[in-house]
Amino acid sequence: KAGVTQTPRYLIKTRGQQVTLSCSPISGHRSVSWYQQTPGQGLQFLFEYFSETQRNKGNFPGRFSGRQFSNSRSEMNVSTLELGDSALYLCASSLEAGGAYNEQFFGPGTRLTVL
Amino acid sequence: QKEVEQNSGPLSVPEGAIASLNCTYSDRGSQSFFWYRQYSGKSPELIMFIYSNGDKEDGRFTAQLNKASQYVSLLIRDSQPSDSATYLCAVTYRGNQFYFGTGTSLTVIP
Numbered sequence: 477k478a479g480v481t482q483t484p485r486y487l488i489k490t491r492g493q494q495v496t497l498s499c500s501p502i503s504g505h506r507s508v509s510w511y512q513q514t515p516g517q518g519l520q521f522l523f524e525y526f527s528e529t530q531r532n533k534g535n536f537p538g539r540f541s542g543r544q545f546s547n548s549r550s551e552m553n554v555s556t557l558e559l560g561d562s563a564l565y566l567c568a569s570s571l572e573a574g575g576a577y578n579e580q581f582f583g584p585g586t587r588l589t590v591l
Numbered sequence: 592q593k594e595v596e597q598n599s600g601p602l603s604v605p606e607g608a609i610a611s612l613n614c615t616y617s618d619r620g621s622q623s624f625f626w627y628r629q630y631s632g633k634s635p636e637l638i639m640f641i642y643s644n645g646d647k648e649d650g651r652f653t654a655q656l657n658k659a660s661q662y663v664s665l666l667i668r669d670s671q672p673s674d675s676a677t678y679l680c681a682v683t684y685r686g687n688q689f690y691f692g693t694g695t696s697l698t699v700i701p
Binding site: 568 | 627
């Protein structure tokens with residue numbers, strides 16, 4: 477079974493631009509979560525989607541948004557990029573939401589560099 | 592605020608020794624507990640999870656959970672240089688939102 481895939485793997489943008497990252501979960505998984513990882517900050521939760529609905533949202537500004545499609549694929553968008561948005565963005569999928577016992581499996585991540 | 596605390600390390604152990612990684616969490620309602628391993632430049636990979644008090648063994652790995660003390664640990668027996676990585680503790684509380692610690696860096700010295 478194929479794992480979680482993320483595209484693109486690397487991205488370089490300049491301040492003020494916007495970016496869209498894509499995540500395809502493991503086949504059959506309906507929940508997709510997004511995280512930002514920076515040195516020293518660890519994994520910061522951005523949001524989680526299940527059945528095209530945002531179920532949870534972390535403490536990030538409105539410049540960060542996401543959506544999920546009917547095939548469970550998800551995208552996240554960052555508008556008006558800032559230097560501090562440079563990070564590894566990780567997507568994780570799990571079988572379903574609403575339960576406490578669902579393991580999350582991570583994709584390889586998208587390394588975003590903002591110049 | 593749900594907090595997950597880990598000693599950032601670095602933790603160094605000789606090859607063949609037992610590595611002990613610890614994690615505490617703040618919310619008594621936390622329901623499930625996960626350990627992830629992350630190699631430098633890679634994404635986290637799930638090692639094991641535990642839901643009930645006590646020990647759970649999987650190969651060289653043992654997870655220990657003590658809900659009364661709000662403490663979860665990971666023991667790695669017969670540590671190998673390939674175990675050198677950052678280990679992330681994660682906790683879930685009602686629903687699918689994971690709360691991660693900042694990780695403990697482990698170095699196994701040959």
